[in-house]
Amino acid sequence: MLQVDSPSADDGFKDAKSRTVGSQVLEVLREVRDGWRWRELWMTLGWREVQMRHRRSEIGPFWNTLSLAFVAICIGGLYGGIMSRPTSDYIPHLVTGYMTWAFLQALVIEGKDAFVSNAAAIREIAVPGTVYVYKLLWKNLIILGFNSLVYIGVLVLYQVSPFPAVFLVVPALALVLFNGIWVSLLLGLINVRYRDFGQLIPNAMRLAFFVTPILWYPDSVSGLRAIFVYLNPFYYFIELVRAPLLGQVPGALIWTVASGITLVGWGITLPIYAHWRRRIAFWI
Amino acid sequence: MALIKLENISLEFPVQAWKSDRRRSSKDERHIGGQLSSGQSGHMVVRALDQVSLMLGAGDRLALLGHNGAGKTTLLRVMAKLYAPTHGRATIQGRVAPLLNLGFGMDMDSTGYDNIFIRGLFLGMSKAELKKKADAIAEFSELGDFLDLPMRTYSSGMRARLAFAISTHVETDILLLDEVVATGDARFLKKANEKLETFAQESKLLVLASHSNKVLRDLCNKAVLLEHGRIKAFGDLEEVIEQYSAAAGVDSRDG
Numbered sequence: 225m226l227q228v229d230s231p232s233a234d235d236g237f238k239d240a241k242s243r244t245v246g247s248q249v250l251e252v253l254r255e256v257r258d259g260w261r262w263r264e265l266w267m268t269l270g271w272r273e274v275q276m277r278h279r280r281s282e283i284g285p286f287w288n289t290l291s292l293a294f295v296a297i298c299i300g301g302l303y304g305g306i307m308s309r310p311t312s313d314y315i316p317h318l319v320t321g322y323m324t325w326a327f328l329q330a331l332v333i334e335g336k337d338a339f340v341s342n343a344a345a346i347r348e349i350a351v352p353g354t355v356y357v358y359k360l361l362w363k364n365l366i367i368l369g370f371n372s373l374v375y376i377g378v379l380v381l382y383q384v385s386p387f388p389a390v391f392l393v394v395p396a397l398a399l400v401l402f403n404g405i406w407v408s409l410l411l412g413l414i415n416v417r418y419r420d421f422g423q424l425i426p427n428a429m430r431l432a433f434f435v436t437p438i439l440w441y442p443d444s445v446s447g448l449r450a451i452f453v454y455l456n457p458f459y460y461f462i463e464l465v466r467a468p469l470l471g472q473v474p475g476a477l478i479w480t481v482a483s484g485i486t487l488v489g490w491g492i493t494l495p496i497y498a499h500w501r502r503r504i505a506f507w508i
Numbered sequence: 509m510a511l512i513k514l515e516n517i518s519l520e521f522p523v524q525a526w527k528s529d530r531r532r533s534s535k536d537e538r539h540i541g542g543q544l545s546s547g548q549s550g551h552m553v554v555r556a557l558d559q560v561s562l563m564l565g566a567g568d569r570l571a572l573l574g575h576n577g578a579g580k581t582t583l584l585r586v587m588a589k590l591y592a593p594t595h596g597r598a599t600i601q602g603r604v605a606p607l608l609n610l611g612f613g614m615d616m617d618s619t620g621y622d623n624i625f626i627r628g629l630f631l632g633m634s635k636a637e638l639k640k641k642a643d644a645i646a647e648f649s650e651l652g653d654f655l656d657l658p659m660r661t662y663s664s665g666m667r668a669r670l671a672f673a674i675s676t677h678v679e680t681d682i683l684l685l686d687e688v689v690a691t692g693d694a695r696f697l698k699k700a701n702e703k704l705e706t707f708a709q710e711s712k713l714l715v716l717a718s719h720s721n722k723v724l725r726d727l728c729n730k731a732v733l734l735e736h737g738r739i740k741a742f743g744d745l746e747e748v749i750e751q752y753s754a755a756a757g758v759d760s761r762d763g
Contacts, residue, residue, distance in 0.1 A: 265629040270614075272626075321551065350589040350604070351631050435536055471648040502592040506583075 248498035253470030256405065257499075259354030266355050270362035288370040296324055296374060303439055312382045319378050319467040321438040323371040324462050329429050331363045331404040336425050343508045352503060356407040363399055375469065386471035393468040400461055403486050406493040413497055416507045431459055457485055510602035510681035510713035512587055519557040519582060519598030533688070541577040543736050554563065556582040558737040564730075565717070566681075569708045569743055571724040572716070572750045574716035574734035580717040584608060584684045587715060602681030602713070606632055609686075610671040610721070612675075620655035620662070620670055627671065628709075631678045639679050648703070669696055676703050682713040701726050707758040721749055733761040 259266075262358040278284045296319050303313035335357070339346060344354045377387065415422040435446075436458045445453060453459050460481045513744040539640075543555040556579050564570055585591045586598055588606040612630075614623050624645050628638040646655055650670045654657040659667065676683070683704075688721075704727050708714055718724055724731070724745065731748035741748045753759060 264635050268626065268629055268635075276617075344609070344612055345591065345630065347585075348609050349606060351630065352633075410538075505590050505592075 234317065241417045245495060245498065248492050250495055252498045252501070255352045255354050258352045259358050262351055262355045266359035267362055273363045274366050276290060285370050286368050289373045292319070292323060292371045292374045296378065299439065300326055307440065316382055316384055316470055317441070318377050318439065319375055320466045321462055323368065323375060323466040325433060326437070327364055327368045327456050328373065328400070328458060328461055330367070331361070332407055332411065332429060333426055334360045334364070335408030336411040336415045336422050338408040339416045339504055340422065348507050352411070353504065354405070357405055362409065382498050384471065386469060389468045389471050389473050393465060393474060396468060396474070399482055399486060400465065403489060404447060404491045409497045410493040413500055414502065416504055436462060438462065444492045460485065510566045511599065512562065512682065512713065513599040514560055515597045517557060517586065517593035517598055518555065518561050519586065520561070520594045521554040521556055523552040523554060527698040535722040538718065546653045557586065558735050560739055562742070564713055566713060566731055567708070567711040569714040569728045570716070571728035571730055572715065572734065573748060578734040580734060581608065581686055584686050584717060586684070588684055588721060594644040603632065603679065604684065605675050605678045605680035606684040607672065607686065608684065610668050612661055614671065615665065616660040617658050619658055620651055623659055623670065624674055625676045627659040628678070631675065633678055645673045645677050648677070654763070665693060672700060676707065680712070681746060683707060685716045715738050
């Protein structure tokens with residue numbers, strides 16, 4: 225069942241100097257694939273972590289749903305007025321944007337801890353590093369599922385019909401998850417070695433929340449301020465998921481930039497992770 | 509098919525954020541630890557394993573002997589494919605089940621029964637396999653109704669029983685044990701020994717690090733003596749125990 229018993233898995237154990245960058249990158253891709261074989265493990269662990277966050281509470285993971293509902297009501301009521309947009313327009317925009325943001329933010333913030341928070345397991349058992357990454361992707365996908373109950377409520381309440389564009393959310397989420405893998409591998413690796421890096425990320429993300437069009441609309445900035453929209457990678461991923469949820473088709477620019485970020489991200493991560501991943505067990 | 513082949517492996521840990529301003533070079537012979545040396549830019553390097561070569565096949569039951577910090581656990585971790593050697597080459601074929609840390613894969617707030625699944629999945633078993641084996645594991649651990657209680661209510665001996673029961677019920681070719689069998693009570697020790705004996709008879713590979721000569725004599729047929737990360741002796745168990753005891757200045761019949 226596991227790959228470890230095939231002789232090819234031993235390639236990675238040769239003298240570090242005799243291996244070329246190409247074969248190291250191939251090993252990473254093999255790890256990405258092998259992680260899938262362990263899905264029973266990471267699905268179990270991911271689901272357990274969702275439950276664990278709300279241990280011994282009666283409502284359990286539905287607290288995710290409730291807290292998003294509070295945000296929708298309070299922020300929606302207040303900022304809709306400030307922005308002078310009708311509630312029927314602002315609240316769907318806010319809910320879809322906010323739940324997408326919560327998902328993206330969790331991938332980055334938990335991604336940086338992909339290895340650090342699994343130190344005990346990494347010291348004990350040799351499973352592909354991607355198992356820890358898939359676990360956190362799965363966990364946050366489940367939380368996104370709980371949050372989407374609010375979204376469905378909003379659709380019913382304001383009688384928004386997102387069909388047929390809503391189906392584009394499937395490739396959009398797939399692209400986000402595919403980015404989540406490299407983000408977690410890269411940030412997780414850096415954070416194992418330089419722990420200060422991990423302190424920096426939540427601060428940066430807090431700032432990013434306010435400069436990304438989630439509470440506000442991308443078309444309400446003009447001139448130089450538009451760089452916060454168009455040079456902001458989060459904008460493209462938010463829009464990629466938010467637009468189909470609201471029944472719109474994301475523009476070609478959104479798809480192009482998001483795919484470009486995916487390529488660049490993987491291009492940077494592959495050689496770095498390939499070179500350093502064997503050191504993770506020493507640094508952890 | 510179980511095979512462990514170590515060819516001249518060395519393993520160096522960089523120790524970050526630790527400049528050696530306190531340490532004076534002591535001329536006294538040290539009795540613990542690996543070899544310390546200064547790497548580039550002044551940080552310390554611990555050479556935990558030094559040119560270790562070893563070949564083990566199916567049916568071998570190896571005892572690891574050595575002083576504290578001789579490299580026993582590090583060697584087990586190399587065999588578990590957790591550490592890649594800095595120099596040399598390690599070939600490990602077959603499925604490996606490490607039992608290095610009893611607390612691992614155990615969630616204190618979950619029931620013992622749930623923990624069978626968590627630890628079992630980590631060890632590479634499928635849920636279907638685990639469902640079949642859960643009863644056998646429960647029976648072996650002798651924990652009975654305690655399996656329905658959270659792990660935090662367990663004593664350390666009870667935790668050891670459960671962890672040991674899970675790890676030894678995994679379909680595996682190589683079992684790595686680090687100083688753990690000694691935790692249980694006499695009755696469990698006996699049972700554990702029987703289990704490990706059948707394990708060895710199925711011509712699988714067993715590596716056990718322990719300071720208890722009795723445990724090692726019961727279970728192993730070969731031994732390695734490690735000293736500061738080097739192999740000092742390899743061969744027949746009795747001879748190696750004798751040599752180790754002579755070096756440490758204690759009677760080999762003790763412990």
